Amino acid sequence: MSLDDCPDEAVAHGALxxxxxxxxxxxxxxxxRHLRNDGTLKPSIFPPSxxxxxxxxxxxxxxxSSADLSRHAEHIAAHSAKDQVAGVILARVADxxxxxxxxxxxxxxxxxxxxxxxxxxENPAHALITLAASLQDYPDIDQIxxxxxxxxxxxxxxxx
Amino acid sequence: xxxxxxTYSTLGVSLREKPSTVPSSRxxxxxxxxxxxxxFDGWDGPGSVAPKRELIxxxxxxxxxxxxxxxxxxxxxxADGTVEWSWRTPQxxxxxxxxxxxxxxxxxxxxxxxxxxxxxPGDPLPAGLVAILRRL
Numbered sequence: 001m002s003l004d005d006c007p008d009e010a011v012a013h014g015a016l017x018x019x020x021x022x023x024x025x026x027x028x029x030x031x032x033r034h035l036r037n038d039g040t041l042k043p044s045i046f047p048p049s050x051x052x053x054x055x056x057x058x059x060x061x062x063x064x065s066s067a068d069l070s071r072h073a074e075h076i077a078a079h080s081a082k083d084q085v086a087g088v089i090l091a092r093v094a095d096x097x098x099x100x101x102x103x104x105x106x107x108x109x110x111x112x113x114x115x116x117x118x119x120x121x122e123n124p125a126h127a128l129i130t131l132a133a134s135l136q137d138y139p140d141i142d143q144i145x146x147x148x149x150x151x152x153x154x155x156x157x158x159x160x
Numbered sequence: 161x162x163x164x165x166x167t168y169s170t171l172g173v174s175l176r177e178k179p180s181t182v183p184s185s186r187x188x189x190x191x192x193x194x195x196x197x198x199x200f201d202g203w204d205g206p207g208s209v210a211p212k213r214e215l216i217x218x219x220x221x222x223x224x225x226x227x228x229x230x231x232x233x234x235x236x237x238x239a240d241g242t243v244e245w246s247w248r249t250p251q252x253x254x255x256x257x258x259x260x261x262x263x264x265x266x267x268x269x270x271x272x273x274x275x276x277x278x279x280x281p282g283d284p285l286p287a288g289l290v291a292i293l294r295r296l
Contacts, residue, residue, distance in 0.1 A: 030205045036234050036248065043246050043255050044236030076205045119206060138259060139276035142267035146253045 005132040006108030014113030021094040025058035029086040029156040030077040043145040054130035064125040070159045087156030105132040185232035192235040208239035230293040268292040
C-alpha cells in the first residue's frame with residue numbers, strides 16, 4: 001500500500017510503533033444520541049470539523065487490554081450522569097487505508113500516543129484518522145462521513 | 161372471556177383520524193433536533209461543544225423544506241457543535257450538515273448515483289438531491 005499520500009503513517013511516535021494494517025481501531029460512542037432509531041450509527045459520531053482538521057480520535061484496541069479500553073472509554077464518556085456510554089465501534093485499519101474515491105485514497109491512520117496531563121489519561125494506544133487527499137471541501141466531508149459509517153461496525157459493541 | 165386490546169376501529173375512530181393521534185415522523189425529527197438546545201459543552205466527551213440555537217433553527221428550516229414525499233431524516237449533533245439531518249436505508253444514504261449559520265452542505269447516494277454540494281441559507285433543496293432522497 002502506497003504511503004505517498006500518508007507519509008506520517010510510516011512514523012512511530014511511541015512505544016507501540018506504526019499502526020499495522022492488521023490492527024483494528026475503536027471509537028468510543030459516548031452517548032446513545034449517536035444511534036439511529038434502529039440502533040445503527042449516525043454520521044454525527046464523526047464530527048466534521050475533526051475530520052477536516054485531521055484529529056478524529058481512535059484507539060488501537062488490539063494493542064491494549066480490555067480493562068484499559070474500558071478505563072479510557074469511561075474517562076472519555078465521564079461527562080454526564082444523564083447519558084451512558086453506548087459502547088465502541090470498530091474498523092479494520094486495512095479497510096480504512098484501502099478506502100478510495102474514484103481518484104483518491106481517503107484515510108491515513110497514524111500512531112498518536114497521548115502523554116498524561118491534568119485532564120487526559122496516558123494512552124500509548126491512541127491513534128488519529130486523518131484525510132489522505134486534499135478533500136477539504138464541505139460536501140467532500142459529508143461524503144467521507146457517510147463512508148466512515150460504512151467502514152465502522154454498524155452498531156456499538158459493549159465494552160467488557 | 162378472552163381480552164383483545166382496543167383498536168382504532170373498535171374505538172370508533174376512522175382511519176382518517178388516526179394520523180392526527182400519532183406524531184408524524186417530521187414532528188418527531190423536529191423534536192429531536194430541538195432537544196439539542198439542552199446540550200451543554202462537554203456533552204460528548206472532553207472538548208465537545210453544544211450546538212448553537214441558530215444552527216438548530218437553520219436545521220429546522222431545512223426540515224421544513226423537505227417534501228412530504230421524502231422519507232423523513234433523523235437528527236444528529238456532533239461534538240464540534242454542528243448539527244445534521246441524515247438518512248440511511250438499504251437503498252443508500254444521505255446527509256445535510258449545518259456547519260454554521262451560513263454554511264450548509266449535502267451528500268446523497270443511491271445505487272450508482274450520487275450528488276453533493278453546498279446550500280446558502282434560504283436556498284431550496286436542489287432537485288437532484290430531492291430525486292435521490294425520494295429513492296431512499
